[in-house]
Amino acid sequence: MAKIDDSVKKKVPELRFPGFTDDWEERKLGDLATSFEYGLNASAKSFDGTHKYIRITDIDDSSRKFNSQSLTSPDIDLSSADNYKLKNGDILFARTGASVGKSYIYADSDGLVYYAGFLIRARIKSGVDSNFVFQHTLTSSYENFIRVTSQRSGQPGVNAKEYSTFEISVPSYEEQRKIGSFFKQLDDTITLHQRKIDLLKEQKKGYLQKMFPKNGAKVPELRFEGFADDWEQRKLGEFSDVRDGTHASPKYVSQGHPMVTSKNLTHSGLDMTDVSFLTDEDFNEINKRSKVSIGDILFGMIGTIGNPVIVDRDDFAIKNVALIKEKTSNPITNKWLLQYLKSPSFNRFIQKENAGGTQKFIALG
Known part of the structure; x- marks a missing residue:
């Protein structure tokens, strides 16, 4: 690497591999790359078996x-597009739109790949570890850089010159390689486990399809040994206490009790990262009719329909969300009911109820 002026800001990380003690130096991404180039201005066609196109x-x-x-x-x-072929260690950046800032590092194992026009390619210099540089694009400091730099009067965007100003703390090449290799191994392990998770999700979909009776059937296609009786058709209100949250528009405050709506219900559970807050007075008023208890099921009623979740906390109120509580004499548990609410047969019921209309909505009664 080039000699750095003594005035360059120096840092050391809190955690590092043994054998490294030198200070890290603050560099700009433009100092670490030989060039920044925009991609092909070409549409996509069916894969020809050799030339891949990344957008x-x-x-x-x-x-x-x-x-x-x-x-x-x-x-x-x-024949004249060799400059748009990716080389091992090239890093791509999305330059416009909602995905601005999204990054990707090319590896030879991805095959022969050309990159499209809404991407910018940074070709990293020799003597700089590309994986180390790429890991910086997954940090909170990079997210902050993109958020600030991408602000435009129209849609967000970051051009090549602006990307080149992103600051990175850089150690010696050997320490870069050590760190880059470490995080690459972690990324590869995460990808491997994600594939296993995806397979398990597909397997679960299959079980949900077969372990609940299809329309008109009395028994499921697949069931545990020792069970032979027909299943009964019942209405949810017969064995569960079904109610909903407030439909009013309370005054929100900067701090207080969280208000959960359909947007906070996800396939993986309750997401409280984006909530509004209520005063004690409004929280207590809403809870007079729809107090949430641990073990209750929440279900989206308006806009995003479905995404049922069992709650494991009770410190929030709900708006436009169905609340399903177990009755004392209930022969059906919410754990079983949750899986039924995720089944294909119930999803077909929801789709039928929402056929037509502009605003998706499902009524409780």
């Missing part, structure tokens, strides 16, 4: 890997 939508949001499930090729004469 913003082909970069997986969570893993940042090249999603190869729906491969395409550039719809252009590639």
